[in-house]
Amino acid sequence: MLDFTLEFDRFRLELGPCACIMGILNATPDSFSDGGQYNTLETALAQGRNLAKAGAHILDIGGESSRPFAQTVSEQEELDRVIPVIETLAREIDIPISIDTVKSRVAKEAINAGATIINDISAFEKDPAMADLAAEKKVPCVLMHMKGTPETMQVDPNYEDLMAEITTYLDSRAQFARGRGIARDKIILDPGIGFGKTIEHNLMILKHLNKICDLGYPVLIGPSRKSFIQAVLNKQETTPVGPDNIKTEYGTLAAVAASILKGAHIVRVHDVEKIISFTRIIDAIRHA
Template identity: 75%
Template sequence: MQPFALEFDRFLLELGPETCIMGILNATPDSFSDGGKFNTFETAVNQGIKLVDDGAHILDIGGESSRPFATPVSEQEELDRVIPIIENLLKRIDIPISIDTVKSVVAREALNAGAAIINDISAFEKDPAMADLAAQRNVPVVLMHMKGTPETMQVNPNYNDLMLEITTYLESRAVYAMEKGIQKNNIILDPGIGFGKTVEHNLVLINHLEKITTLGFPVLMGPSRKSFIQNILNKNDKTPVGPDDIKTEYGTLGAVAASILNGAHVIRVHDVEKVKPFTRIIDSIRNA
């Protein structure tokens, strides 16, 4: 695996020998797996601290759900959800916070509050001002592939050549980012598991992840509790498996293992406590 080093603000993330774990903190009432669990200030802050204590390297905070068929929220509502949480957590943790948003205003205020990474699921397409902001602030960015929008992405997604289309798209967005002044060593690519993709698409994407890694950027994968895992498990399970079912968590671990072994540098997950020892074993095997 090609190693990378992200040096920014006061942080240094060495990506490669050890899998970088991005802990998910959804400060929303309607996220697909934990909607409503952490949408109060106190529960969100406590969960953020727990994710860090469990071993997260990055804390990814979002105030707008990107689940299938989700509807957008206003800038002000998103700001009200995330800014107080970021400000409070930064007094109590010492890992970088990533702001998960497609709005440059939200990203700017999050950076002003102390966030250090921008995670944009639209890869700067939703709000072109995001690229200028990232370049001006010299912060790492995560650029993701999504076919359509959260409202439409799971309505019969189809591809002529899945891996070619995703790889070409991510390469073009990375080039665009660099043209806007973002340093190459600040770019992370995310193929977008579950974003405009069928069960089969997700499986092929994980199995052929090396096609993304050959682009020469760190790769982030976010298979955690995605519906494709539940759909696979439900084929042979008499009891329906939900997003917060323990079987879904075991399925997530399987997808995490395959992603790491196929070249992922960063894994975005909900349950860091379970994933951390799992990745240590996978990393030890991969590095042997």
């Protein structure tokens, strides 16, 4: 695994020696796993504090669901959901906050409120002004592969060569970002588990994640509670396994382990406390 040092604002993250844990805070009513649990200011703030206390290295805050078939929300509604949360948590917790959005105005206001990372699932395609903002603010950015949009991505996704298409796309988006003035050491790549992929596609990405790592950028992976884990488990279960089932959490742990052993630098997860303990053992094995 290649090691990277991510320096920005007052933060310094060493990526590689130990798994970096990004805690998910969905300030939405309709996210696939925890929609509605943290869509008030009080519940969102409490969960953000809990994730930081549990040991998250990054807190990723989003105000628009990207689950399959999700509808877009207005810019103002997204701002109303995330800005008060970011403003408060940025004063209280000493870890970087990432804004999960495809809208440059939302990202700009989030950065003004205290966020220091942009997580764009469209890899700057939805709003090209996002690249200019990231370059101007000198913040790290996550560029993700997605086939289609959240509304369409799970309608018969297909590839001629899965890994070649994903790596080519991510490399091209990284080159686009660099061409807009974003430093190479501020770019993070995400293959987009569950975003326009079948069960088999997701499993192949985890199996061959090293091919994306070979592009020479830090790699983020987000397998937490994804439907492919539930689908694999449900093939041999007599009762349905949902996103909040403990068996799905075990499946998430397996996917996280595979990801780190294949070179992932950052894992984006819901249950930080469990993942922190788990990844410490994985890291110890890697460095034995």
